[in-house]
Amino acid sequence: QKEVEQNSGPLSVPEGAIASLNCTYSDRGSQSFFWYRQYSGKSPELIMFIYSNGDKEDGRFTAQLNKASQYVSLLIRDSQPSDSATYLCAVNGLNTGFQKLVFGTGTRLLVSP
Amino acid sequence: EAGVAQSPRYKIIEKRQSVAFWCNPISGHATLYWYQQILGQGPKLLIQFQNNGVVDDSQLPKDRFSAERLKGVDSTLKIQPAKLEDSAVYLCASSSRDRAGGYTFGSGTRLTVV
Numbered sequence: 001q002k003e004v005e006q007n008s009g010p011l012s013v014p015e016g017a018i019a020s021l022n023c024t025y026s027d028r029g030s031q032s033f034f035w036y037r038q039y040s041g042k043s044p045e046l047i048m049f050i051y052s053n054g055d056k057e058d059g060r061f062t063a064q065l066n067k068a069s070q071y072v073s074l075l076i077r078d079s080q081p082s083d084s085a086t087y088l089c090a091v092n093g094l095n096t097g098f099q100k101l102v103f104g105t106g107t108r109l110l111v112s113p
Numbered sequence: 114e115a116g117v118a119q120s121p122r123y124k125i126i127e128k129r130q131s132v133a134f135w136c137n138p139i140s141g142h143a144t145l146y147w148y149q150q151i152l153g154q155g156p157k158l159l160i161q162f163q164n165n166g167v168v169d170d171s172q173l174p175k176d177r178f179s180a181e182r183l184k185g186v187d188s189t190l191k192i193q194p195a196k197l198e199d200s201a202v203y204l205c206a207s208s209s210r211d212r213a214g215g216y217t218f219g220s221g222t223r224l225t226v227v
Contacts, residue, residue, distance in 0.1 A: 044156065
């Protein structure tokens with residue numbers, strides 16, 4: 001079982017719709033969760049992080065965490081063509097006292113005009 | 114604040130040759146990471162430094178890969194000899210000592226081994 005699993009997609013949504021990206025993780029001890037956006041040919045860019053169960057909103061983005069189900073999601077409201085990218089879910093691994101992010105393979109999002 | 118600097122941006126080498134990548138983290142960031150990202154996959158951690166000490170190198174192919182971080186600042190990652198399967202983007206990232214907030218990545222070095 002992979003440590004962090006994502007559907008590779010592509011996930012296709014029309015402009016203005018809500019895009020829902022999902023991620024599951026295997027390590028129950030994980031404490032912090034991150035979403036990165038990666039445009040083609042570019043490096044990953046942090047867009048959100050969440051530590052507590054529930055929702056965290058930042059502009060058009062909402063991260064949702066359910067530790068009991070070991071599930072993290074990212075909702076993008078009013079999707080724009082510029083949101084077309086690969087979205088990487090990352091989980092902070094075993095508590096070593098340092099950050100150590102384990103990444104999923106990413107979900108490719110396509111937003112059509 | 115200046116970001117994570119990496120060089121070169123691109124490198125093409127023949128198999129069995131050697132190559133080195135350089136990274137300069139954000140000033141004051143004690144933790145430095147090297148990740149390998151193969152096309153279509155997520156980044157995979159190769160090595161993690163805390164200051165100039167290695168925290169985790171469990172996924173570093175030590176028969177061909179080596180890395181160092183002199184004086185706890187800049188770092189170099191070397192591959193010798195390179196194999197075709199080493200073709201990937203090599204990403205350097207840094208973070209501050211506290212555990213919040215995730216990493217900042219550099220622009221990466223795209224390596225092609227032919």
